[in-house]
Amino acid sequence: MFLQQDLRLTTSQLNEYMKEEITRNLKEEFAKYEQSINDAKQLAIDSIQKTNTAIEEQRAQLGQQVQQQIVAEKQQLVERFEQNMTDIINHYVLAAIGDQIDLNDQLEYILADLEANREAIIQDINHGA
């Protein structure tokens, strides 16, 4: 009878002990698991933030490059326009009033130009002859 009681007591104590141990171990394991999840989450957040930062930097850089290219191209167009200004205006004048400029109306202008170059023309003709 005492032995049975003793056995029951021992079993009960053993159960208690096991219960405590298991609970304690489980708690520890769950705590570790939770910590590792948090760590992984933090890593992911850090990584995403770094990626965002890199994208922002690249976007800013690209925007700057595009802006510079636009400015350079605009400058190039302006320079080309300035270089060819006389051809552009000549073409415009011809297109606008080319049909209306009679050669007879130009005679005075042509003779004035010939007069301005007269000496050079005479010199060249005499040397050529």
Added chain:
Amino acid sequence: MAPETQAAPVLPVGVVGMIDLGRLIRELERLEAKLSSDKIRTGSYVQLPKLSALMDQLAETNKLDLRDAHARTSLLAFLKLLRKEAPRVHMSFSADPTPDFLMKLTTWLRTQVHPHVLVAIGLQPGIGAGCVLRTTNHYFDMSLRKTFTEKREILMKRLRESNTQPTAETQAQTVEAPA
């Protein structure tokens, strides 16, 4: 060597270039051949055939009687010498010049440059207004395009000024716009 200018026959302004000169030479040679052959056949004075306006002009300007063989021979020699030795210029215009225009131009060239200068006319629509003159060794660009090139700085200056200072008109438009 250019033909002697002092005692040389006068070239009328109707004779502009080599084409006219060639035409005159051929006509004179045909006239010479015809008159010579008619004289041989008939043995007497033969009437002068109808001459071109240019030939008439040439004879009248130089007071020559083309019935005279000596006059014809001298004239022919002179024309051939011109064809070989006369100074030539080439002028290009944006359109075909009228005969009146050519006459005035040739008059100026014969009085100011050389009394026997021959002019070849070319067409260059791209020059717009003005002309381009080419001599033996030189190229004179007297076109509107060249004038624009020479005055380019003035144009650029005006363009820059108009860019920096808005005009009164645009300012008035800006004021009216909000209403």
